[in-house]
Amino acid sequence: MRITHHPLLCPALGTQRQLTSFTFGETGAGPKAYIQASLHADELPGMLVAHHLRGLLEAAEQRGELLGEVVLVPMANPIGLSQTVMHHQIGRFELATMENFNRNYPDFFEVLKDELAAVLGADEAENKRVIRAAMRRALLAQAPKTELQCQRQTLMLLAHDADLVLDLHCDFEAVMHMYVEQACLPRLTPLAQRLGARALLWANGSGGSVSFDEALSGPWWRLRDHFSGRWPVPLACASTTVELRGQVDVSTAFAQQDAQAIYAYLQSEALISGAFAEAPLALCEATPLAGTESVLAPHSGVIAFACVPGDVVRAGQLLAEVVDPISGQSSKVTASINGVLYARQGLRWATAGFELCRIAGRESIRSGNLLSP
Ligand SMILES: [Zn+2]
Missing domain, CATH: 3.40.630.10 (Zn peptidases)
Known part of the structure; x- marks a missing residue:
């Protein structure tokens, strides 16, 4: 060497x-x-x-x-x-x-x-x-x-x-x-x-x-x-x-x-x-990067995940709840595609629009810049 x-x-x-x-x-x-x-x-x-x-x-x-x-x-x-x-x-x-x-x-x-x-x-x-x-x-x-x-x-x-x-x-x-x-x-x-x-x-x-x-x-x-x-x-x-x-x-x-x-x-x-x-x-199987869903928080709050990396999820399945303890609002976040949930955030605090997790699906659903900043 x-x-x-x-x-x-x-x-x-x-x-x-x-x-x-x-x-x-x-x-x-x-x-x-x-x-x-x-x-x-x-x-x-x-x-x-x-x-x-x-x-x-x-x-x-x-x-x-x-x-x-x-x-x-x-x-x-x-x-x-x-x-x-x-x-x-x-x-x-x-x-x-x-x-x-x-x-x-x-x-x-x-x-x-x-x-x-x-x-x-x-x-x-x-x-x-x-x-x-x-x-x-x-x-x-x-x-x-x-x-x-x-x-x-x-x-x-x-x-x-x-x-x-x-x-x-x-x-x-x-x-x-x-x-x-x-x-x-x-x-x-x-x-x-x-x-x-x-x-x-x-x-x-x-x-x-x-x-x-x-x-x-x-x-x-x-x-x-x-x-x-x-x-x-x-x-x-x-x-x-x-x-x-x-x-x-x-x-x-x-x-x-x-x-x-x-x-x-x-x-x-x-x-x-x-x-x-x-x-x-x-x-x-190999799937298109353009087929990945980036799941975002609808508003700020505490993240309570209902999924772990590696889960095979279906469209409509609950992935997380985002909870605002002041207003009492609790929003369910669901998958919009079928696929493998391959990554999720390490933080449990979301700002509005925060990326919570990503799902690899078979069909292309995105275009433009496909990577995180
Ligand atoms: Zn890296």
């Missing part, structure tokens, strides 16, 4: 943070997987999974079983991890800018499509190399001015040439679920099976500012479609945001189980040799 420290731009005099990456196997020898944890710094299950995965990868490397390269960043957001405010850790947004740590990644398709039109050719493998080189040049040309921009650039430089990217997050209170782009479903459905995902949510772009996983898989299917009939472009990167249950689902048992599932998936993707079990049967 090679350890590399990546110093970030100094945000204030006397302050210096860094990212650390672990590299297993040989660069360029075979396929590359990139795995990072806790880009939202208050989402800790991934950090523990990364710890256990590291042990498995170190042992595999010592046995000479690495067929490709695995780059592991066990703590992807030192900025967010340092943001403790009045005893609460603020890990989703940078305090300095209020920007989400998992947004504003480069839109490589828009940045590169015109430049690539002049240099792509008939050789698909060569096109893959040319596109990755162009991505790298675009990243190196960024000249970040802030620590946050530097962190994004550093993570992208580590990940942009990977064939597989796993971005390990979690939700507030949730069952295992994953976000993928539709074109990546064939490659990533086996990972959902191995992790025991209860929702596998696909989109063709989430419609908002670019998240980490979209930045990496999105350009390939968009460039493939854009140059269709002219030049062949492979789907060279399959990336996913893995939601490792809820924020307090941090345990050795879960982390070992998830690390072993990821390890077996890497074996099935020819990154590591050795025997591995068949993927278990899927616990869910």
